[in-house]
Every structure is written in structure tokens, then in C-alpha cells.
Amino acid sequence: MKKEYDVVIVGAGIAGLYGALNLSPGLRVLLVCKEELILSNSALAQGGIAAVIDTENDSADAHFNDTLIAGGFKNNPNAVRILVDQGPNEVRALIEQYGAEFDHENGSLHFTLEGGHSKPRIVHYKDYTGRAVSETLIEAVKKRKNVELLEHAVVCGMAKGKGFSFDILSGDEHFLVSSHYCILATGGIGRVYEYTTNSKIATGDGIALAYQLGAKIKNLHLVQFHPTGFANHLTRETFLISESVRGEGAYLLNCRRERFMHKYDERLELAPRDVVSHAIMEEQKATGSKEFYLDITHKPANFVRERFPMIYSRVLEQGFDMTKEPIPIYPCQHYLMGGIDVDLNGKSSVDRLYAAGECSHTGVHGNNRLASNSLLEALVFSHRAADEINRLAQQEQISPVPAEFPEIQNALPLPAGIRTETRAIMQRAYFITPNQQEIVNGYERVCALKKQLETTPYRIDRDYVEAKSLVTVAYIILKELL
Numbered sequence: 001m002k003k004e005y006d007v008v009i010v011g012a013g014i015a016g017l018y019g020a021l022n023l024s025p026g027l028r029v030l031l032v033c034k035e036e037l038i039l040s041n042s043a044l045a046q047g048g049i050a051a052v053i054d055t056e057n058d059s060a061d062a063h064f065n066d067t068l069i070a071g072g073f074k075n076n077p078n079a080v081r082i083l084v085d086q087g088p089n090e091v092r093a094l095i096e097q098y099g100a101e102f103d104h105e106n107g108s109l110h111f112t113l114e115g116g117h118s119k120p121r122i123v124h125y126k127d128y129t130g131r132a133v134s135e136t137l138i139e140a141v142k143k144r145k146n147v148e149l150l151e152h153a154v155v156c157g158m159a160k161g162k163g164f165s166f167d168i169l170s171g172d173e174h175f176l177v178s179s180h181y182c183i184l185a186t187g188g189i190g191r192v193y194e195y196t197t198n199s200k201i202a203t204g205d206g207i208a209l210a211y212q213l214g215a216k217i218k219n220l221h222l223v224q225f226h227p228t229g230f231a232n233h234l235t236r237e238t239f240l241i242s243e244s245v246r247g248e249g250a251y252l253l254n255c256r257r258e259r260f261m262h263k264y265d266e267r268l269e270l271a272p273r274d275v276v277s278h279a280i281m282e283e284q285k286a287t288g289s290k291e292f293y294l295d296i297t298h299k300p301a302n303f304v305r306e307r308f309p310m311i312y313s314r315v316l317e318q319g320f321d322m323t324k325e326p327i328p329i330y331p332c333q334h335y336l337m338g339g340i341d342v343d344l345n346g347k348s349s350v351d352r353l354y355a356a357g358e359c360s361h362t363g364v365h366g367n368n369r370l371a372s373n374s375l376l377e378a379l380v381f382s383h384r385a386a387d388e389i390n391r392l393a394q395q396e397q398i399s400p401v402p403a404e405f406p407e408i409q410n411a412l413p414l415p416a417g418i419r420t421e422t423r424a425i426m427q428r429a430y431f432i433t434p435n436q437q438e439i440v441n442g443y444e445r446v447c448a449l450k451k452q453l454e455t456t457p458y459r460i461d462r463d464y465v466e467a468k469s470l471v472t473v474a475y476i477i478l479k480e481l482l
């Protein structure tokens with residue numbers, strides 16, 4: 001391994017991988033991830049990527065409008081314009097440059113519909129688009145001679161001088177790496193909640209690292225709760241029942257097995273996620289029951305098995321045949337709209353520090369992300385960040401001076417329970433609807449935990465890093481909500 005790189009990318013989801021592929025082959029790049037390359041939220045994405053490829057029946061303006069409506073017009077319109085205009089080129093590049101496969105019907109790309117979209121415009125591969133695209137990009141990155149891949153390695157700390165220094169933990173060993181530029185692509189924060197669709201890597205590390213460097217963090221309280229997580233509260237990672245199941249006609253039912261969305265929104269089951277999640281909460285109050293279902297049994301069984309092979313088999317493993325009976329569902333944490341605040345080229349408020357994908361805040365999503373706009377955002381803005389770094393790197397040479405990360409003498413093990421406590425606080429304080437009293441109480445406790453983590457000489461390992469990230473994220477969210 002080298003000690004110095006032009007660019008270090010933290011995160012190997014679609015944002016990190018696509019950023020690496022778009023950096024100039026002349027730049028020396030290190031791509032680091034906590035687990036194996038394929039373990040990310042990107043690889044969990046089911047529904048697909050929203051992009052207007054079919055310009056005869058659809059338009060970028062319609063996608064623009066749908067994105068603003070879903071976001072409650074709180075989006076940054078300039079960022080949305082870029083998203084919808086540049087997005088189709090990125091999807092074409094996935095197909096033409098990298099060989100990504102998407103489903104076809106009668107020889108043309110098949111476009112599916114999801115909540116909040118006025119037209120079917122989502123390209124997908126069965127119901128495991130994220131895994132298929134991630135695998136394609138991983139293969140492409142492996143062929144890049146200028147990109148070094150480092151799996152099972154945790155970025156524990158960052159320092160900024162001329163360029164950046166990184167304290168990286170691989171196995172039991174800490175080592176130091178420096179770079180001229182950095183792209184943080186560390187994904188979401190799902191693990192700050194008791195139940196989430198996110199994978200175990202989603203602990204908000206990049207947001208905490210950027211926060212410690214003094215970067216501006218924006219709108220961290222804009223958390224998306226997906227209405228249809230599989231209701232099995234035995235595991236923290238909740239299996240998602242994709243929006244596209246409703247897109248293909250599934251009904252939401254209450255505990256009496258009655259449809260109820262007509263009471264809350266004229267778009268019925270295809271209203272945006274925040275509307276549906278709120279409707280479920282209202283219906284829970286009305287019926288006094290947390291029992292909810294998603295029903296697609298009125299569609300032909302063959303169609304359901306063929307269109308949703310992964311969901312069908314995962315739900316069957318849990319004892320439900322979705323072609324014959326409704327699936328139990330309940331909302332859970334799913335996505336973060338806020339994050340490290342970046343400009344239209346993915347640059348944060350810290351010089352040479354870029355962020356892309358779910359850890360960033362480009363402003364495209366406003367108050368609520370439109371379905372399948374997230375992978376699109378990761379592609380578009382990681383590409384733009386790479387383009388800007390390519391331009392700047394040609395113009396200037398810097399020599400990053402590595403910082404020291406002092407060894408902690410007599411380091412202590414992290415006490416158990418900090419993450420569990422933080423999750424319980426967040427679940428009480430802010431699940432779909434904020435609870436002001438719990439926010440005030442939770443904030444006080446989280447401040448104490450943050451101080452404890454910052455001032456006690458704990459051993460710097462993955463446990464500590466993730467606990468500190470979760471507490472930092474909880475602290476910022478609750479502070480914004482006070």
C-alpha cells in the first residue's frame with residue numbers, strides 16, 4: 001500500500017464506485033470500505049433508478065415537477081434540474097460503458113412506476129437493481145489500474161492540513177494515509193434507529209467525520225420513514241417491501257383488512273412515502289392497532305413471482321406467500337435527505353472535501369425523497385465531484401503533510417449499551433412525527449454521551465467509531481429539532 005494518494009474515497013456504494021470510475025486514470029485513488037465491496041445500502045436497492053429515457057412519453061420537466069412535489073417544494077431547484085437533465089446520461093453510461101443490465105419488454109427498456117411519479121420511468125433489474133448495478137461497477141473498478149481497493153477497513157479519523165490524513169483500521173492495525181482530495185461516500189444513518197431497512201454499515205461515519213472537520217451539515221432531521229418495511233421486529237435490519245409493489249397495484253390494508261388510503265390522499269397507495277407513512281400513523285390512531293398489510297393477491301401469481309423474485313422468496317422464508325395472502329408491513333427508517341452540505345459539484349464547505357450519495361445534502365430531495373431518485377443522485381453528483389477534482393488536480397500540485405493520530409495510552413474498552421440507548425432515544429423522540437418532550441430529554445442525554453465518548457480514552461476500534469458516529473448524528477438531529 002502507498003502512503004499518499006491524490007484522492008481517497010471513503011465508501012464503495014454506488015456513489016463511491018461511480019466517483020472512482022469517473023476520476024481521471026492519471027490520479028492515484030484509494031477506495032476504502034468497512035466490509036466487503038458488495039455490502040452497502042446500494043446493493044440493497046430494489047426498485048430501481050428514476051430517469052427519463054423515454055422522451056416520447058415522458059419529459060425531464062415532469063420528473064422535475066414530481067421531485068419538487070414529493071419534496072414539498074423545499075428542494076434546491078438548481079440541483080433538481082441537474083439531476084433530471086444529467087441523470088439519463090448516467091443511466092445510458094451504465095448500460096453502454098459498463099454493461100449494466102436492466103429489464104426489457106418487447107425489446108425496449110421496461111419502465112416501472114413508483115409512488116409520486118406521474119409516469120413509469122424507473123429502470124430496474126427484477127427487484128434487485130442495486131445489487132446488479134453494484135456488481136457491474138465493482139467489476140469495472142477492479143479493472144482500473146489507478147484505483148486501489150481496501151476492504152474491511154474503517155476510516156476512524158481524519159485530519160485536515162494541506163490535504164487530508166486518514167487514520168485507517170484494518171484488522172487490528174491502524175495506519176496512516178494522506179491525500180490531496182477526499183470524497184466521502186459513506187451512505188446513510190439507518191442504524192441510529194431501532195428498525196431500519198439499512199445495512200449494518202449505515203452508521204453515519206462520514207457525516208461525523210465531516211462534522212469533526214468543521215464541514216457544514218444540513219437538514220439532518222429530514223429522515224425518511226418507508227411505509228412498507230416487512231413487519232418482523234425480530235431483527236434490526238427490516239426487509240423492505242419495495243414501493244414498486246404498490247407501483248404494480250398492491251393495496252394497503254388496515255387491521256380489518258380494509259383499504260384506507262382514500263381517507264388521507266387522493267393518490268391512494270401511490271402517494272409519496274411521507275404521506276403514506278403519516279396516513280398509517282393516523283390509521284393506527286383510528287383503529288388502535290399497529291397491524292397493517294400490503295396486498296397484491298389480486299394480480300396473477302406468475303406475474304408477482306416473476307416481477308418480484310427476491311421479495312417473493314424473502315417473504316416466503318418468513319412464512320408468507322404474497323401471491324395468496326397479504327404481507328404484514330409497518331413503517332421504519334429508510335433514508336436520509338440531509339447530510340454534508342455540498343454545492344452543485346459535490347464540494348463541501350471544507351476545501352478539497354467532497355461528499356456524494358446518501359451522506360451528502362445536495363438539496364435535490366427537499367423534505368422527502370421521491371422514490372428511486374437516490375441512486376440517480378449518487379450517480380449524477382459523484383460524477384460531478386469527480387469531474388471537478390479532475391479539473392482542479394490538473395491545475396495545482398499540493399503535498400499533503402500527514403497528521404499524527406496520537407496513540408491512546410491505557411485505552412479502555414467501550415462500555416456496552418451506548419448504541420442501544422441512542423437508538424431507543426431516537427425511536428421515542430422522532431419516529432415519523434417528532435415528540436417534543438422526548439426530543440428535549442433525548443438531547444440532554446445524547447449531549448452527555450457525546451461528551452463521554454469525546455473525553456474518555458476509549459480504544460479506537462470499529463465499535464467506538466460507530467458508537468461515536470451514531471451519537472454525533474443523533475445529537476445533530478435532535479439539536480435541529482429542539
Ligand SMILES: Cc1cc2nc3c(=O)[nH]c(=O)nc-3n(C[C@H](O)[C@H](O)[C@H](O)COP(=O)(O)OP(=O)(O)OC[C@H]3O[C@@H](n4cnc5c(N)ncnc54)[C@H](O)[C@@H]3O)c2cc1C
Pocket residue numbers: 010011012013014015016032033034035037039040041042043044045046047048049050129130153154155156185186187188197198199201202205206240334335356357358359371372373374375376378
Ligand atoms: C433496502 C433499500 C432499498 C432501496 N431501494 C432504492 C431504490 O430502489 N432506488 C433508489 O434510488 N434508492 C434506493 N435506496 C436508497 C439507496 O440505495 C441509497 O441511498 C444509496 O444506495 C446510497 O449509496 P451510497 O453510495 O451513498 O452509500 P452506500 O451504498 O450505503 O455505501 C456506503 C459505503 O461506505 C462505506 N463506509 C461507511 N463508513 C465507513 C468508514 N468509516 N470507513 C470505511 N468505509 C465506510 C461502507 O462500507 C459502504 O461501502 C434503497 C435503500 C435501501 C436500504
